[in-house]
Amino acid sequence: MDREQVRRWEGQCIQEQAPACTAACPLHVDARKLVECVSHEDFKGGLATFANAVPLPLILAHICDHPCQSQCRRSDAGDAIEISALERACAQFGAPATAVQPHTSKTQKVAVVGGGLSGVSAAIGLSRRGYAVNLFEARPRLLDRMRSLDERVLPTHVIDADLDILKCMGVAAHCEALISRHAGPFGLDAIAQEYDAVYLAPGPEALGEDALGLKRTAQGRIQIDPLTLATSDARVFAGGAQRYAPAPYSPIASIADGNYAAASIDRFLQGASLAANRDNQGAHPCRLFVNTKGLAISPAVRSTASASGYTKEEAQLEAQRCIPCQCLECVKVCTYLEEYGSYPKRYVRQIYNNECIVMGAHKANRMVNSCALCGLCTAVCPEDFSMADVCLDARQSMVRTGKMPPSAHDFALRDMAFSQSEAFTLARHQPGFESSKTAFLPGCQLSSSSPGHVSSCYEHLRSTLPGGVGLILDCCGAPAHWAGNEEKFKQALRKLDSAWSSLGRPRLITACSSCFKTLKDHLPQIPVEPLWPHLSPAFLAKAQPEPASRTLAIHDPCSTRGIREVEGSARDLLKELGIKAVELNEPGLTTCCGYGGLQLFANPELADKTVTRRSQQSDADFVTYCAMCRDRFAHQGKRALHILDLVFADGTADPAARPDPGFSQRQEERARLKIRLLREVWGEQEDSMQPSVNLHISEELKALLEKRMILVEDVRRTIEYAERTADKIENPITGRSLASFCSACVTYWVEYSAHESAFMVHNAYSHRMEVR
C-alpha cells in the first residue's frame, strides 16, 4: 500500500474531526467531552476537560463569549446546547481544578508585559513549558479589569482561585510596574536586554510610545503576524485586546492570544519554525458531518435562578440534550464496518500496520477480507471514502507478496475455475447464423440457480432480436477481482474478451449485475446492456399476470449500485409485469447480500449477519435481479424471488420458497445447462453426466458439507479413489469406511458405507495441513 494513498484515505474519514463547537472555539475546548461529563454528573471531569485547553478555567467559565454555541448542531432541532452555562456549572460544582505543579527546567527567561487575561495566560503557558517568567503589570493588581465586572457575573474568589495557578507555577508577578521607553529597571530597552523573549499584551489602548521601535500599523498599533503574533523584532511577540480593538472585547480571544504567544515563544527559543503545522490554530470551519435528520426537537433547559446559573440537576438535563456530534454515516449502515467496533480512519491505519508487520501475526487479515466491497460506505460518506478501495488494495498487495491466507478465497477461486472450465464454457452463434449481432451472457450464478430461466431468456432473445443472438457461457472473473488476485482476474478478462471476439464482437446482453459492472469497468471495448429492457411482457407470451394484491420489496444487487440503466430497467420491467414493488431504501443505498467481495468465504458468520439485517428490513417477499442475492436470502429463510421468476411464472410452483441450491448443486447445474443447451439449441449429443458412484447424503449432512465448503463432487472423488485403491480405514464394528483424498491443497475425509448399489455418506470433513 502506498503510504501517501493511506494518508489520503485517512484524511477522507472525518470521524475524528473536531465537532462544530470545538472548531469554533479559538482554544479548541473539547466541549463535546465536557458536556458528556456533565451528562453523567461528572463536574470534576468536565472542569478538567475545560482546564486542559484553558489556562484560566474558572474565570473563562464565567465570562466566555462562547463562539461555540452559535455553531452547535443541536440547534438543527431546537436550541443549541448551553455550553457556556455548562462550563460555569463545571467551575461551580467541579472546583477546585486539579492542582498545577510548578515546572521550571529551562534556563531561558521570558518577560510578559501586561497582567490581563492574555498576559497571565501567556505567563502560565510559558511557565508550563519550563521557562522562568516575569510578569509586569502597570496597575496595582493582576486581572484588574476582571475585578470591575459584576460580582454575580464573576465573583472575586473565582479570580483569586485562578491567580493561585500563577503562584503555583512560580511566575514572578510585578504590579505597579509601568513599562516605559525610559531608562531604568522597567524600561523597555532594559527588559529587552535582560530577557530572551518578550510578550507584549498591554490591553486595548494603542501604545502611546514607540515601544521598542516596533513597526506600527496605520492606526498606530503594533504590527503583529496574525498566526504567530511575531512583531518586527524577532524576540518580541504581541497580542491580546490591543490586537482586536476597537472590536468588542472578547475574553476568549485574549486568552487564546496568550496561548498562541506562549507556543510561538517556545518555538522561537527552541529554534523551531514559528509557522509550521499551525493551520488548525484558532477557530476553523468544521468538517465533521453530523446527520441531524430525524432528531427530535428539544428546547434548552432554563435555569430557575438565572444569575447563579444551572443547578446540578438542570445542568445534567441540559447536557443530556447533546447529540453528541459524530459522523459514522458508513458505520451506521454497514454490518462489516460496525463489526470491528471502530470507524474507517482507524481501520485504514490497522490495515496499513497489518501490511507492514514483519514478525508476528497479521491480525487484520480477516478484516481486510471481510469487506463486501459493495460501495455503500462511499454512497453515504460526505467525503466519498471507499472502504472497498482500501480493502481491495490491501488484498492485491497481500496476493502479490504471498501474504494472502491460502484458505481465504481458495474455495471461491476453485468454483470460478470450474465456471471457466470446459464443463461450463461455451461461445456459439445462434444455430443457422454465421455471425452474431448480439450475444447473451447469462452469468454463472443465474446458470447455477435458475438454469431453466437461462434457456427461456435465450429462446426469447433469439426469437425477438434480429441478426443472430450468440451465447456465451463463461465467468467474468469477478471472484478473482474481489480476492485481489490480479493475475487470475486478467486471465478471466482475456478469456472473456476472446470469447466475445470469436463471435465477431457483438453487443452483449447480460443477466448478471456483476458481469455488467466488470465489463463496464474492465472491458470497456465490449458494449454491454442489462437483460431487463429486452423482456417486455408484450413480447412474452408466457408471462403470467401477477395477483395485484401482492406487494414485493425490491432489493438491488450492490454490483450495479447507482447505475440507472440497470436499476431503472429492472423497475420498469416490474411495472410492466404489474408488480407493486416497494423500495427498501433510497436509490443507490442497497446493501450487499453477503456474497459480494467474497465476504461469505472469508467470514461466513458476518455474511449471515449482513443478509439477515437486510432481510429484516421488510416483511414483504423480496424481488431482486441477481441470482446470488436471491439465493442468499433463500439460504437465510427469507422468501425471495428472482425477477425472472415473475417473467417466466407458470402459476404453479412457489418460486419465493425455492431453497438455496448450495455450492455443489450450483456446479452441477452449470454443467447440466451446457449439455442441455447443446442438445436443445444446437442438437448436439454431449456425454451425459453419469456419476461414477451414486451417493446417498442426508439433507442434514448436505448442510454440514455446505458449511464446511466440501462439494459433493469432492466426496464422490474421495470414495471413488478409496474404492479403487483400498486406501482407506475400515471399522469392522460399524462396517463403515473412512477414506481420505487430497485435492488442490485440501485433504478430504469421508466416512461412508456401501448401500445396495450406492454409498451412504455418514460424515465428511477436511483439513489443509499435510500429515506424514
Added chain:
Amino acid sequence: MSPATGQTPESPLLCGKCKVPLVLGKVTAAYLGSEFPLELWKCPGCGKILVPESLATGKMLQVEQALEDK
C-alpha cells in the same frame, strides 16, 4: 471413527489395504513451512494415517489459521 479414548496401543480400526489394526505412532503435521510432531493412529504396514474429525475441525484448523496469518 475417532480413536478409542483409552490409550490402547491397538485400535479396533483396520487398514483397508493391509488389513492390520492401526497403532498409535509419531507423525508430522506440516503447513506453510511449519512442522509439528503428533501422535496419531497409523497403519504399521503402509503408514496410512488417520486424522480424526475432532482434530481436523479443532486444533488443526486453529493452527492452520494462525499460520496463515503469520
